[in-house]
Amino acid sequence: MMLSKQQEAKIQSLIKEMTLEEKIGQMNLASVSIVGGFDVPFEELIEMVGDGRISNEEFGKIMQSAEQDFHEDEIREGKIGALMLQDPIKANKLQKIAVEESRLGIPLLIGLDVIHGFKTVYPIAIAEAGAFEPELFEKTARMAAKESRSKGVTWHFAPMIDVARDARWGRVSEGPGEDPFLVTEFAKAKVRGLQNDHTSTEHYVAACLKHYVAYGACEAGRDYNTTSMSRSLLHNTYLPPFEAAVKEGAASVMASFNDLNGIPCSVNQFTLRTMLKETFDLDGFVVSDANGIRECVNHGIASDDAEAGQQAVNAGMDMDMGTGIFSKHLKDCVKAEKVSESAMDEAVERILRVKMWLGLFDNPYVSEETMHRYDVLPKENIELALEAAKKSIVLLKNENEILPLKKETKISLVGTLADNPEEVIGAWAMSWNIEDCVSVKQGLEHAGANFTYYPCGGPEGGLNEAEIQDAIREGDVIVAVVGELVSMTGEAASKADISLPGEQRKLLERLLASGKPVVAVLMNGRPLALEWEQGHVPAILEGWHLGVQMGNAIASVLFGETNPSGRLASTFPKAAGQCPIYYNHPNTGRPGSKSKFTSRYLDAGFEPLYPFGYGLSYTTFSYRDLSVKEEPDRLIATVNVTNTGTVEGTETVQLYMRDVTASIVRPIKELKGFQKVTLKPGETAKVVMELAKSQMGFYDDERNYRLEDGIFQIFMGANARKGMMQEVEVTF
Numbered sequence: 001m002m003l004s005k006q007q008e009a010k011i012q013s014l015i016k017e018m019t020l021e022e023k024i025g026q027m028n029l030a031s032v033s034i035v036g037g038f039d040v041p042f043e044e045l046i047e048m049v050g051d052g053r054i055s056n057e058e059f060g061k062i063m064q065s066a067e068q069d070f071h072e073d074e075i076r077e078g079k080i081g082a083l084m085l086q087d088p089i090k091a092n093k094l095q096k097i098a099v100e101e102s103r104l105g106i107p108l109l110i111g112l113d114v115i116h117g118f119k120t121v122y123p124i125a126i127a128e129a130g131a132f133e134p135e136l137f138e139k140t141a142r143m144a145a146k147e148s149r150s151k152g153v154t155w156h157f158a159p160m161i162d163v164a165r166d167a168r169w170g171r172v173s174e175g176p177g178e179d180p181f182l183v184t185e186f187a188k189a190k191v192r193g194l195q196n197d198h199t200s201t202e203h204y205v206a207a208c209l210k211h212y213v214a215y216g217a218c219e220a221g222r223d224y225n226t227t228s229m230s231r232s233l234l235h236n237t238y239l240p241p242f243e244a245a246v247k248e249g250a251a252s253v254m255a256s257f258n259d260l261n262g263i264p265c266s267v268n269q270f271t272l273r274t275m276l277k278e279t280f281d282l283d284g285f286v287v288s289d290a291n292g293i294r295e296c297v298n299h300g301i302a303s304d305d306a307e308a309g310q311q312a313v314n315a316g317m318d319m320d321m322g323t324g325i326f327s328k329h330l331k332d333c334v335k336a337e338k339v340s341e342s343a344m345d346e347a348v349e350r351i352l353r354v355k356m357w358l359g360l361f362d363n364p365y366v367s368e369e370t371m372h373r374y375d376v377l378p379k380e381n382i383e384l385a386l387e388a389a390k391k392s393i394v395l396l397k398n399e400n401e402i403l404p405l406k407k408e409t410k411i412s413l414v415g416t417l418a419d420n421p422e423e424v425i426g427a428w429a430m431s432w433n434i435e436d437c438v439s440v441k442q443g444l445e446h447a448g449a450n451f452t453y454y455p456c457g458g459p460e461g462g463l464n465e466a467e468i469q470d471a472i473r474e475g476d477v478i479v480a481v482v483g484e485l486v487s488m489t490g491e492a493a494s495k496a497d498i499s500l501p502g503e504q505r506k507l508l509e510r511l512l513a514s515g516k517p518v519v520a521v522l523m524n525g526r527p528l529a530l531e532w533e534q535g536h537v538p539a540i541l542e543g544w545h546l547g548v549q550m551g552n553a554i555a556s557v558l559f560g561e562t563n564p565s566g567r568l569a570s571t572f573p574k575a576a577g578q579c580p581i582y583y584n585h586p587n588t589g590r591p592g593s594k595s596k597f598t599s600r601y602l603d604a605g606f607e608p609l610y611p612f613g614y615g616l617s618y619t620t621f622s623y624r625d626l627s628v629k630e631e632p633d634r635l636i637a638t639v640n641v642t643n644t645g646t647v648e649g650t651e652t653v654q655l656y657m658r659d660v661t662a663s664i665v666r667p668i669k670e671l672k673g674f675q676k677v678t679l680k681p682g683e684t685a686k687v688v689m690e691l692a693k694s695q696m697g698f699y700d701d702e703r704n705y706r707l708e709d710g711i712f713q714i715f716m717g718a719n720a721r722k723g724m725m726q727e728v729e730v731t732f
């Protein structure tokens with residue numbers, strides 16, 4: 001965050017002028033309090049959305065008419081520095097109070113969960129990451145920044161960059177998958193997209209990297225659960241995306257709910273101060289997750305709110321989300337010399353720098369014209385959403401080339417998910433309009449498909465036998481849209497059983513028993529356990545929750561206008577019992593094999609169902625002539641990739657390495673690069689990729705970065721399981 005000398009001076013003079021209460025105010029992030037106006041308690045209302053008793057849309061309507069407290073008096077008194085909000089009229093009104101009526105006139109920072117798009121909702125992150133395309137990640141983030149800023153939102157609680165290896169965890173949907181390299185590329189691109197277009201203050205927002213750190217490693221995939229790991233694992237796998245994104249300029253970071261090796265991340269001096277601030281050199285500030293500081297009392301690390309607040313500030317926490325603990329207790333903590341005022345000056349300086357960099361001191365309001373700019377989605381935004389959705393779709397199976405379908409084919413479209421536009425959106429999106437959402441059924445209609453729709457059943461449970469019979473009788477091909485409701489994914493949505501929910505497997509069985517070809521289109525927010533489906537359903541398309549253009553993207557792939565090119569950013573297990581399962585695991589003394597006394601399951605073997613990086617195409621690719629050349633500071637790997645099929649297609653060439661012998665057990669493979677190539681039938685591309693030697697080391701527990709001479713295996717191929725390999729001896 002580059003600031004001018006005058007801006008820096010202004011920040012310093014403000015800090016000098018501020019009272020202790022005003023400093024604490026800047027460290028306080030409030031949300032609009034719902035104080036009534038509906039028949040049930042607010043907590044129950046939230047539960048009703050969670051369990052599907054009311055839809056998101058109905059909830060939105062109730063919220064619009066709910067009585068809310070916007071904390072106007074506290075803003076006037078300088079007791080609130082940041083707010084969660086998405087209403088531009090309100091935002092302007094509250095900014096005016098902050099700027100014109102508070103003593104020092106410091107503008108508010110307005111934050112929101114804009115995880116995968118604002119009005120234009122893009123694929124959920126686990127899906128978008130599968131496009132393996134940083135330029136795309138950047139573009140969708142840039143568009144989301146512009147849209148949200150037009151409504152006065154200047155701070156995104158995104159990107160979510162938790163490396164996640166356990167499909168039971170509901171939040172795998174929100175992040176870019178299991179691999180630290182891909183997550184890092186995603187994180188950097190998102191920060192660039194959100195923050196780097198300074199052609200106007202209307203074009204950028206502050207990113208907030210979350211959840212810091214190791215939240216994705218919550219034990220047994222249960223949300224909010226404890227995490228334990230060696231320091232070397234933390235340094236090699238969980239910290240790198242955060243480090244890289246901080247170096248890319250990320251303006252803020254959100255501490256995670258979990259404890260890490262016994263210390264909750266909200267009060268963790270090592271992760272917050274030593275790593276984030278002193279080692280990675282974060283320029284901006286750290287915010288807690290919602291209620292995270294208070295939860296330190298539940299963790300049993302602080303005896304009460306005051307102690308939790310004190311621990312948080314001393315550990316390097318700059319802003320409290322939602323508890324008001326700083327407002328209530330920090331003044332006394334300072335008086336009692338348990339917290340130094342200089343720690344608070346540091347926090348305030350960091351927060352003010354972000355506000356200054358956002359241009360809020362000069363430009364706190366959104367104009368009438370700006371705030372309506374995206375009310376009707378511009379063509380460009382819709383096209384980007386369609387592009388992102390198409391690129392995220394993964395073809396998992398295509399026996400006898402059932403796909404693509406011919407437009408004339410008589411299709412029975414099946415599954416309640418196919419006809420529910422709300423369900424295309426995915427977890428954590430809150431600013432979309434239902435009119436912009438295209439369901440699979442609508443997508444088929446737009447494509448002019450020859451189809452009839454029979455709901456038959458879905459994730460909610462229950463099958464309609466008569467509709468199943470009709471679907472079987474009428475269609476020449478059955479397209480069954482199956483998967484998860486959005487409410488089954490995201491925060492607080494961990495699952496012990498990750499097979500298709502409800503009676504959807506039975507539905508597929510009934511359809512398959514007819515002998516008609518069945519195509520399963522999946523809508524889901526986590527890797528599902530699909531061993532049975534892989535064994536029985538001839539064609540499977542992974543559609544995830546693809547955002548507003550989902551239906552059009554699916555139709556385009558079903559009819560072959562788009563050749564699917566998405567890859568899996570997460571390993572798919574055969575069964576939940578294999579979780580956590582990920583390709584880049586350390587080797588064991590008894591690597592899994594067919595023989596009994598090896599690291600395997602009696603009933604699920606040692607291989608996943610689909611490996612990381614996996615995805616088919618309507619064409620095929622072959623790899624030849626891998627060669628690896630050593631140069632003083634890098635390896636150059638080259639391979640010839642040929643399109644051996646009959647249609648044009650895009651292959652994602654993946655470069656992996658393995659350090660064969662090292663002083664710490666290393667992963668059996670590590671992704672180190674990828675490159676997408678689009679080839680015509682019969683065409684060959686020479687794909688050249690570089691692996692800098694500086695990328696070939698690893699951290700030990702003391703964070704020494706070790707580059708150890710020896711044999712390395714270099715792989716180039718289609719996924720983490722399939723590729724060519726060459727061994728090279730490398731000296732550093």
Ligand code: BGC
Nearest residue numbers: 113157210211254289290491
């Ligand atoms: C989530 C965060 C989110 C925050 C604010 C929390 O419950 O863990 O990811 O940013 O709420 O909505």
